[in-house]
Amino acid sequence: MMGLSGGVDSSTIAALCSRAIGGDRVLGLLLPEQETFKQSDIDDAMTVAKKFNLDTQVCDITGILESFYKSIPVFDPVDKLCKGNIKARTRMTVLYYYANRLNRIVCGSSDKSEAMMGYFTKWGDVAADISPIMDLYKTQVRKLAEHLGVPRELALKPATPALWPNQSAEGELGVKYETLDLILFGLERFLGTEDIAEQLQLDNELVVKVKERWLSAEHKRRMLLVPKIGYRTNGQDFRLPRNDY
Amino acid sequence: MKERIKLALAQMTSRREDKEENLGKIEALTTQAKMLGVDLAIFPEMCLTGYVVRDQLYELAETIPGPSVQRVAALAKKTGIHIIFGMPALSEKTRATLYNSAVFVGPNGLIGAYRKMYLPTHSVFEEKRYFRPGYQPAAFSTPIGNIGLCICYDLFFPEVARLARLAGAQLLVCISASPAVRRSYFETLTAARALENTAFLAYVNLVGVEDGLQFWGGSRLVNPTGDIVAKAKYDEEDLTVCEVDFRDLKTAEAFIPTLRDIRPELYDQLRNAAERI
Numbered sequence: 001m002m003g004l005s006g007g008v009d010s011s012t013i014a015a016l017c018s019r020a021i022g023g024d025r026v027l028g029l030l031l032p033e034q035e036t037f038k039q040s041d042i043d044d045a046m047t048v049a050k051k052f053n054l055d056t057q058v059c060d061i062t063g064i065l066e067s068f069y070k071s072i073p074v075f076d077p078v079d080k081l082c083k084g085n086i087k088a089r090t091r092m093t094v095l096y097y098y099a100n101r102l103n104r105i106v107c108g109s110s111d112k113s114e115a116m117m118g119y120f121t122k123w124g125d126v127a128a129d130i131s132p133i134m135d136l137y138k139t140q141v142r143k144l145a146e147h148l149g150v151p152r153e154l155a156l157k158p159a160t161p162a163l164w165p166n167q168s169a170e171g172e173l174g175v176k177y178e179t180l181d182l183i184l185f186g187l188e189r190f191l192g193t194e195d196i197a198e199q200l201q202l203d204n205e206l207v208v209k210v211k212e213r214w215l216s217a218e219h220k221r222r223m224l225l226v227p228k229i230g231y232r233t234n235g236q237d238f239r240l241p242r243n244d245y
Numbered sequence: 246m247k248e249r250i251k252l253a254l255a256q257m258t259s260r261r262e263d264k265e266e267n268l269g270k271i272e273a274l275t276t277q278a279k280m281l282g283v284d285l286a287i288f289p290e291m292c293l294t295g296y297v298v299r300d301q302l303y304e305l306a307e308t309i310p311g312p313s314v315q316r317v318a319a320l321a322k323k324t325g326i327h328i329i330f331g332m333p334a335l336s337e338k339t340r341a342t343l344y345n346s347a348v349f350v351g352p353n354g355l356i357g358a359y360r361k362m363y364l365p366t367h368s369v370f371e372e373k374r375y376f377r378p379g380y381q382p383a384a385f386s387t388p389i390g391n392i393g394l395c396i397c398y399d400l401f402f403p404e405v406a407r408l409a410r411l412a413g414a415q416l417l418v419c420i421s422a423s424p425a426v427r428r429s430y431f432e433t434l435t436a437a438r439a440l441e442n443t444a445f446l447a448y449v450n451l452v453g454v455e456d457g458l459q460f461w462g463g464s465r466l467v468n469p470t471g472d473i474v475a476k477a478k479y480d481e482e483d484l485t486v487c488e489v490d491f492r493d494l495k496t497a498e499a500f501i502p503t504l505r506d507i508r509p510e511l512y513d514q515l516r517n518a519a520e521r522i
Contacts, residue, residue: 190303190341215301227457228369228424236457237369 001104003095003125004028004056005162006044008145008155009109009133014052015148016132017107023053026107029098031091034062036162044154051149057098061090084163088124096127105129113138113177116184117210118217119169125161126220137181175206183210248492250389250416253278253286254464254485256477258453261295262305264313268293271330272320274484279324281486284389288330289420289451289460290397291345296422297455298333302375306333306343309358318350327351327389331396331420334358336377345376347394347420349385359383359394363402369424369458370398384412390491393444397421400434403441410442410504415491417444422451425461425480432463440471443497443504445489452482469497 002017004010010028017026028049030042042058049056068086069075077083099106108128110120115134120126133141138159145155159169159177170176175183179202186196186207193211197204219225223235232238255274260266271288278286290296293313294305307313313332321328327350334346345361360379364372382405383394393414399405406417417438423431431448439446445468452462464477466487475487498504 190300192304225457227454227459228426230426233369233457 001027001029001095001099001102002107002109003091004030004045004049004054006041006048006154006157007159008138008142008150008157009111009159010045011048011150011154012133012141012145012148013107013109014048014054015145015150018052018054019148024055026052026054027098027102027104028054028056029095030056030058031061031094032058033060033065033087036087036165036167041162044157048150048154051151059094061087061094064090064094080164084161084167085121085124087163088121088161092124092127099129107132108134110134111138111141112136113181113184114169115221116187116214116217117173117180118213118220119173120161120220121163122220137184138177139181175210180210183207184214187211187214246387246391247284247389249488249490250284251282251486251488252447252466253281253283254447254449254466254475254477254483254487255286255288256449256452256462256464256483256485257288257292258482259289259292259295259451259455261298261455262301263295264293264305267295268313268316271317271328275320275324275326275328277484278486279326283326283486285327285329285392287418287420287447287449288328289449289464290331290347290422291333292330292420292451293332295455296451296460297458299371299375302333302343303341306335308337309334309346309348310355311335314348314350314355317348318354321350322352322354325352327356327387329392329394329418329420331422333376334360343376344379345372345396346379347383347396347418349383349387349392349394351387351389356387357383357385359396361396361399362405363398365398372398382408382412384409384414386413390489391415393417395419397423400431400438403438406438406442406444406446410444411507415444415494416489417442417446419446419448421448422460425459428461428463428479435465435467436471436473439467439469440501441503443469443494443501445469445491445494447489452480469494470501 030045095106106128108131110126111133114120142155160167182200193207197207226235275286329349331347334344336342347359349356362379364376364378366373385392391413393409395405435448447466449464450462451460463479465473466475468474475485477483477485
């Protein structure tokens with residue numbers, strides 16, 4: 001079970017899942033909604049599904065979203081981030097409904113750049129049972145996509161979380177993925193910000209900003225904060241083997 | 246050497262990854278301690294950086310001496326107070342080999358440092374993942390007495406305190422970052438290490454919550470017969486001032502002559518048995 005947006009991450013996941021278990025065992029769900037609807041995204045998603053032999057279904061979530069907006073007493077359409085997060089969590093809810101109903105697992109398509117920057121909706125787009133490309137930076141995902149046969153224009157397509165119209169990931173992150181990924185690569189390897197800035201010939205200020213954003217998003221990447229009270233604690237020091245699905 | 250000294254058990258909360266703020270707190274508490282006529286101010290394990298800082302340790306660790314140690318040494322010089330505090334220390338010979346260390350400075354500068362010998366790596370603890378263990382006990386002869394150092398989980402191993410005692414320490418200082426679920430163990434062990442060695446034991450624990458882990462405070466001074474003579478609050482920051490009179494050692498040692506009765510020949514057996522667990 002996977003969401004198909006027509007973007008590079010979900011296209012790569014479609015290709016990987018198809019290789020792993022055969023496209024006929026993968027259901028790609030298109031989850032359009034009125035505000036961010038683009039026919040070209042639907043076309044891209046269908047191209048990928050066809051190429052990798054995936055089953056698809058379309059579930060328009062506009063009605064669900066409008067019900068949310070109407071039902072929440074404090075709903076404010078001006079706060080587009082809060083509103084956008086409802087979209088990501090609704091997509092997640094529908095994906096999990098399908099998985100539940102059809103006895104499947106949800107395959108996530110978040111990448112390492114997004115995960116490190118906290119550029120995702122907590123319990124939203126990131127929620128999944130497996131997440132095959134979360135340890136690959138966006139620039140690596142683009143290369144992998146091409147290697148797997150994702151059409152080049154899709155592999156290079158600008159990223160958007162589609163939480164509101166014309167949303168651009170690079171615009172919001174304030175840095176090109178080509179630069180961001182190198183900064184994150186340095187941080188991953190314990191390099192200091194000044195070292196990274198010098199090696200990449202960047203302003204230290206930018207590197208510090210990226211680092212701070214990375215660190216401040218740790219709460220989005222971890223199990224819930226649980227006070228240590230008992231002998232072994234959920235999310236802290238139970239170290240059980242993960243069960244197979 | 247002084248026969249009577251005043252201690253400040255500076256039970257503080259650290260702000261994680263904020264050395265500047267924590268140094269500021271160490272300075273404020275030491276200044277407060279000076280007003281109270283204190284000779285030795287003791288701060289908790291890893292109080293310079295906070296305890297649960299995980300991978301950030303590589304960035305936060307400093308050499309000894311290094312900028313933070315120099316700053317605390319300057320504070321000791323300015324106030325005339327001896328200071329013991331905990332920090333992640335970077336080996337001068339490497340770039341990423343770390344020790345969980347207790348640093349001892351006095352008005353004349355750095356006296357020495359102790360590297361934690363027993364690194365807890367179970368339950369919520371992951372010290373062996375980051376730290377190399379120390380190999381040497383620490384006992385320093387200073388104008389305010391013969392003082393030994395150990396850190397937290399070391400207390401579960403009587404040999405650490407005993408080695409320091411046999412090296413001459415009469416006041417054992419244990420700095421700690423002990424979470425609340427283990428409070429009763431430390432309440433027992435602090436008394437036991439003091440009593441079995443007929444030594445004073447000053448225990449200073451961190452307080453506050455870090456990443457869901459609550460440190461319980463409860464710092465204390467235990468006398469050589471195992472009685473708690475001063476105790477800080479549980480779960481709150483506190484500055485407890487108390488007194489050590491080294492003349493009490495004679496009375497205690499004569500009444501509980503554990504040092505006289507030590508059987509060195511058993512230690513070979515102990516070593517052999519330990520290798521065969």
